[in-house]
Amino acid sequence: MVNKIIESSDVHLFYGKNEALKDINIDFNENEITALIGPSGCGKSTYLRCLNRMNDLIDSAKVTGKFLLNGQDIYAPEMDTVKLRKEVGMVFQQPNPFPFSIYDNVVYGLRLAGVKDHRILDEAVESSLKQAAVWDDVKDKLHESALSLSGGQQQRVCIARVLAVKPKVILMDEPTSALDPISSAKIENMLLELRQQYTIIMVTHNMHQASRISDKTAFFLQGELIEYAPTKKIFLNPSEKQTEDYISGRFG
Numbered sequence: 001m002v003n004k005i006i007e008s009s010d011v012h013l014f015y016g017k018n019e020a021l022k023d024i025n026i027d028f029n030e031n032e033i034t035a036l037i038g039p040s041g042c043g044k045s046t047y048l049r050c051l052n053r054m055n056d057l058i059d060s061a062k063v064t065g066k067f068l069l070n071g072q073d074i075y076a077p078e079m080d081t082v083k084l085r086k087e088v089g090m091v092f093q094q095p096n097p098f099p100f101s102i103y104d105n106v107v108y109g110l111r112l113a114g115v116k117d118h119r120i121l122d123e124a125v126e127s128s129l130k131q132a133a134v135w136d137d138v139k140d141k142l143h144e145s146a147l148s149l150s151g152g153q154q155q156r157v158c159i160a161r162v163l164a165v166k167p168k169v170i171l172m173d174e175p176t177s178a179l180d181p182i183s184s185a186k187i188e189n190m191l192l193e194l195r196q197q198y199t200i201i202m203v204t205h206n207m208h209q210a211s212r213i214s215d216k217t218a219f220f221l222q223g224e225l226i227e228y229a230p231t232k233k234i235f236l237n238p239s240e241k242q243t244e245d246y247i248s249g250r251f252g
């Protein structure tokens with residue numbers, strides 16, 4: 001049976017007077033990859049940030065609507081946002097390793113959670129870096145600065161840092177747009193593997209990427225969700241003319 005891991009309904013978000021999200025309704029199934037697509041400024045990143053309450057950090061942002069993670073209200077006053085962001089982890093467009101060693105980057109969240117046992121930390125480093133497909137690149141230099149790595153390697157270390165705390169959902173905001181095609185392909189292949197264990201929601205401007213790796217695609221335009229459907233349908237037989245125009249490069 002398919003399990004809905006995240007449900008969102010009647011979502012509106014205002015930055016001051018600017019309504020950036022207009023009545024969005026999307027549910028996400030467990031172990032699927034969803035691509036959020038649409039032209040610049042249509043609200044994709046804003047919507048993504050709603051899912052782990054990153055918009056709480058923006059004073060002017062006011063969000064209404066309902067968001068559930070496994071049936072639990074993400075916006076309940078008693079929700080612990082640190083815990084939420086562990087369960088709903090985030091990878092950003094620019095690789096953002098901390099200026100520490102590769103090892104210390106990966107165990108950062110575990111140490112914050114109070115884990116001190118070296119055996120547990122060592123195991124987490126190895127398994128997360130393997131899952132993030134960067135273990136072979138870094139296994140002999142775990143105690144060197146993460147900043148000494150290439151951009152593509154840094155991004156995979158950042159993904160390992162998220163995986164180490166065993167999230168349920170991984171949010172990705174254009175995770176490969178700053179990378180070369182080979183690094184991007186490595187990350188795409190890794191995401192297809194990770195889908196067996198995680199639910200992935202990814203903003204991308206790369207239509208080929210969306211069609212190659214996602215199960216579902218959501219097309220946003222000017223703060224509205226125009227169409228949300230299996231990726232094959234969106235790319236081969238969209239219901240809405242605006243979707244077709246965007247996919248075929250007629251605007252955006």
Ligand SMILES: Nc1ncnc2c1ncn2[C@@H]1O[C@H](COP(=O)(O)OP(=O)(O)OP(=O)(O)O)[C@@H](O)[C@H]1O
Nearest residue numbers: 015020038039040041042043044045046047058060
């Ligand atoms: N921190 C903010 N404060 C005020 N307005 C914002 C803020 N972030 C985004 N916006 C506005 O909200 C709207 C949606 O922006 P958002 O970044 O979500 O779009 P996007 O689809 O992710 O764009 P892109 O593809 O360029 O990243 C835009 O009009 C943008 O100017």
